[in-house]
Amino acid sequence: MASAKWGSFGSSLKLDRGSFLAYFMGGIVPLIALGAVADRYALSPFAEAAKDDFAIGLIVLVGSICLLSLGSFLMLRRLVQQTIRQSHLLAYYDSLTGLPNRKLFTDRLEQSLHQARRSDRLVAMCFLDLDGFKLVNDTLGHSAGDRMLREVSERVMNCTRLSDSIARASSEESSVAVSRLGGDEFTFVLNGIARSDDAGIVADRVLNAIRKPFVLEGREVTASASIGIAVFPHDGEDAETLLRNADRAMYWAKGRGRNNYQFYAESMNTAAKRKIELEGRLRRALDDDDLTLHYQPMRNAEGTTVTSAEALLRWEDPDLGPISPAEFIPVAEETGLIVRVGEWVLRTACAQAQAWQEAGYRPIRMSVNLSGRQIRRTTLVESVDRVLRESNLSPAHLELEITESTIMQDDDVTLEAFRELDEMGVGLALDDFGTGYSSLSYLRRFPISRVKIDRSFVNGVPDNKDDTILVAAVIAMARSLGLAVVAEGVETREQADFLRDSGCDELQGYLFSPAVPAEDFARFLEKEKPGHEPDPTGTP
Numbered sequence: 001m002a003s004a005k006w007g008s009f010g011s012s013l014k015l016d017r018g019s020f021l022a023y024f025m026g027g028i029v030p031l032i033a034l035g036a037v038a039d040r041y042a043l044s045p046f047a048e049a050a051k052d053d054f055a056i057g058l059i060v061l062v063g064s065i066c067l068l069s070l071g072s073f074l075m076l077r078r079l080v081q082q083t084i085r086q087s088h089l090l091a092y093y094d095s096l097t098g099l100p101n102r103k104l105f106t107d108r109l110e111q112s113l114h115q116a117r118r119s120d121r122l123v124a125m126c127f128l129d130l131d132g133f134k135l136v137n138d139t140l141g142h143s144a145g146d147r148m149l150r151e152v153s154e155r156v157m158n159c160t161r162l163s164d165s166i167a168r169a170s171s172e173e174s175s176v177a178v179s180r181l182g183g184d185e186f187t188f189v190l191n192g193i194a195r196s197d198d199a200g201i202v203a204d205r206v207l208n209a210i211r212k213p214f215v216l217e218g219r220e221v222t223a224s225a226s227i228g229i230a231v232f233p234h235d236g237e238d239a240e241t242l243l244r245n246a247d248r249a250m251y252w253a254k255g256r257g258r259n260n261y262q263f264y265a266e267s268m269n270t271a272a273k274r275k276i277e278l279e280g281r282l283r284r285a286l287d288d289d290d291l292t293l294h295y296q297p298m299r300n301a302e303g304t305t306v307t308s309a310e311a312l313l314r315w316e317d318p319d320l321g322p323i324s325p326a327e328f329i330p331v332a333e334e335t336g337l338i339v340r341v342g343e344w345v346l347r348t349a350c351a352q353a354q355a356w357q358e359a360g361y362r363p364i365r366m367s368v369n370l371s372g373r374q375i376r377r378t379t380l381v382e383s384v385d386r387v388l389r390e391s392n393l394s395p396a397h398l399e400l401e402i403t404e405s406t407i408m409q410d411d412d413v414t415l416e417a418f419r420e421l422d423e424m425g426v427g428l429a430l431d432d433f434g435t436g437y438s439s440l441s442y443l444r445r446f447p448i449s450r451v452k453i454d455r456s457f458v459n460g461v462p463d464n465k466d467d468t469i470l471v472a473a474v475i476a477m478a479r480s481l482g483l484a485v486v487a488e489g490v491e492t493r494e495q496a497d498f499l500r501d502s503g504c505d506e507l508q509g510y511l512f513s514p515a516v517p518a519e520d521f522a523r524f525l526e527k528e529k530p531g532h533e534p535d536p537t538g539t540p
Contacts, residue, residue, distance in 0.1 A: 094180045096146055097153040105179035105187060109239040112191050113232055121192045123232040124199035127246035128156070128206065130184040131224045131258040136216070144216040148223070153180060155209040160188055160202060187243070196231045196263065203227045203261040211259070224259035226250050235264045248272055255330070278331045281317055286340055291315050293348050294515035297524055298367070298486055298508040301500040306524050308365035308399065310508065311349035312515045313341065333371065342374045343383060350391040350398060352518050357397075361525035367399045367429065372406050376413065381420045388424075395425035399450070403431050407442045415446065422447035429486070433474065443481055451478050455489025455509070462498040475503045 092104035100108065109125070116123045130152065137145040157178050178188040188206075190199050207227065213220040228249025236242040249264040252271075256262065285291055291313060298308040313329070316322045332338040346368050353366035374380060388395055400421065406414065407430070418428060429450040430443070443451075453474055460467030471487070478485045487499045490509030499507060513524070 097150055097180050099153055099186075100179040102179070102181045105181070106239050106243070109189055109242070112189055113237070113239065113242075116192065116232055119192070122194070122196065123242075124190040124193055124196065124202075125230045125232070125236075125242040125246045126188050126190065126199060126203055126206075126261075127228045127230075127243070127250045128186040128188070128225050129227075129250050129254070130210075131226055131254070133184040133223070136221060136223075140217050140219070140221070148214050148216060148221070149180070149184065151214060152184075152210060152223075152225075153178065153186065155212075156186060156188060156206055159205045159209045160190075187246070196229075196234070199229050199231065200261060200263070203229060207259065207261065226253035226258050227261035228253055228264065229261060230264040245269075275331050275334070278323070278328055279335050279337070281320070282315070282328060282332060282337055282341075285315060285317070286337070286344065290317075291341070291344060292517070293345065293352070294517055295352075295521040296508060296515035297513055297521065298365075298506045299512050300506060301504055303496060303507060303512060305528060306364055307506055308367050309353070309521060310367040310401070310515070311345055311352075311369075313345055314515075333373065336373065338371045338373050339377065342369075342371050343387075345369075346384070347387050347390070350387050350393045353397055354391045354393045356522065356525060357393075359522070360529070361522065362528060363394075363397055364525070365397055365399045365427065366393070367401055369401045369431065370406075372403075375402065375406055375417065378413065380417050381424075384421060384426060385424065388426075396427075399427035399429050401429045401431040401452070404433065404442075407446050407448075418446055432488075443478075443483070448483060450484040450486060452486040452488050452508075453504075458487050458489045458495060458499070458509075459491075461495055468498070471499070472502045475499075479503055 092101060093099065094101050112123055115121075133145065133148075136148055160177060177191070178186065180186050188202075190202055193199060207225060210223055210225045213222050215221075228246045228251070230236055230242045230246040230249060232242055235245045245264040245268070248268045249262045252268050253260050253262040292315070293311045294314050295309040295311055297306045298310065299305060300307055313325055314322075315325075315328055329338070332341050349366050349368050353364070357363050370380075377383075384398075384400075388398065422428065427449050428447055429452055430448050431452050432454040433451040451474070453471060457467050457471050457474075461471050462468050475485050484505045485503070486506040486508055487495075487504050488508050490496050490499065490507045490511045492511060495509075496507055496511055
């Protein structure tokens with residue numbers, strides 16, 4: 001199904017039949033008449049003899065001027081009409097894809113709802129957002145991103161049923177089904193459906209279409225999308241409410257792993273209100289310094305010596321009580337507060353590590369998690385350097401943990417930042433290794449010194465054969481690359497023995513200790529002061 005392409009409005013005017021007639025009558029006809037008069041009464045060698053025909057010449061001249069005036073009026077009217085039409089297109093249609101924009105879409109959606117009220121039918125409002133589209137712009141450029149958006153619009157329209165009244169930028173179309181709200185956000189409306197489940201069938205068809213590879217800049221690029229669905233009249237009785245609820249359902253789909261669709265539910269409203277409340281309280285907690293850090297020890301493979309402490313954020317709100325990091329960290333990520341939170345964690349953890357040393361304890365590594373937003377900030381290296389200088393902590397005693405998803409972005413800014421940190425002497429560890437499916441090329445490209453095997457793999461050893469083979473292979477691979485290996489989530493002595501025998505360097509988990517406040521962690525270090533015998537069982 002072809003769609004209208006409006007390209008760049010105003011760059012040129014289409015010379016249609018009406019314009020040609022206006023230009024011909026306004027310019028060519030009067031010029032021909034004036035030329036004839038000039039030839040007959042001015043340039044002809046018989047001009048003197050023509051003086052008797054002066055009246056005729058005057059009539060021709062006046063007629064030519066009248067034609068010229070009429071033609072000029074027709075040309076001006078035509079230009080005004082085309083200007084008005086262009087203004088209409090710019091006001092109501094997206095110039096990149098030719099789809100209706102938010103203004104026209106909202107107007108047509110209200111019309112669809114009005115008809116649905118009269119006929120007692122359902123209308124499904126679907127909100128689509130591409131997953132990770134920013135990465136396409138950042139890596140391949142905005143022109144490639146624009147081409148991708150145009151093709152996405154084509155795919156969405158092509159796989160939506162004809163009965164859904166797919167709209168085009170054409171006056172011949174009577175309703176709107178697909179629109180681009182801006183950026184990588186699209187909406188499509190399914191009019192007059194019999195069941196809500198029908199919207200899920202269409203949404204699944206759209207997701208399958210978008211998953212097919214795009215060819216951009218000579219490269220195959222795969223993409224996915226998240227879709228939220230709100231159904232009239234159950235989820236809203238006006239366009240604004242339906243759009244808002246479909247948007248919330250879309251974010252719910254992203255939170256469920258992306259590349260899926262979700263129907264709106266009232267619980268999402270509750271969740272949205274909870275997020276808004278948490279954002280406000282988290283801002284106040286940052287301003288009032290109400291956050292705390294707990295520290296979980298990493299021990300050597302024998303479990304007898306503390307080698308490192310991982311700083312883990314904790315928050316207890318005065319009214320809501322303890323709030324899980326699994327709940328408030330995503331809120332911090334979405335709102336951008338994670339940058340302030342991350343800087344506070346880094347500053348507090350480094351100060352604590354130095355305080356332990358000044359108290360006479362043996363120096364250990366302080367391990368701090370970095371968020372993707374922190375890493376992409378151009379001031380990351382300067383921030384780390386400033387914190388180290390303020391706390392007097394040696395860079396050798398700081399290790400920053402990053403996730404596989406971060407290095408898989410593989411952009412020059414991230415790589416350069418990691419190299420500068422490595423040159424400073426700051427260690428870099430790859431957290432949750434095995435969950436992001438990164439290749440060996442990333443381990444060679446980035447200055448990683450340590451990998452942490454994700455707890456989901458450690459849980460199955462030594463009883464689960466597949467997990468046992470996988471963990472043993474990861475340890476062997478890392479050691480062959482000169483990397484140290486830490487196993488997370490160690491909970492049993494059998495797991496610890498297997499990991500130690502397989503060549504794991506360090507262990508971390510509840511077998512030794514959960515994350516504890518700084519004063520409790522100091523007791524582990526106290527036991528390792530000269531004069532204290534180490535516990536051969538590794539029990540803290």
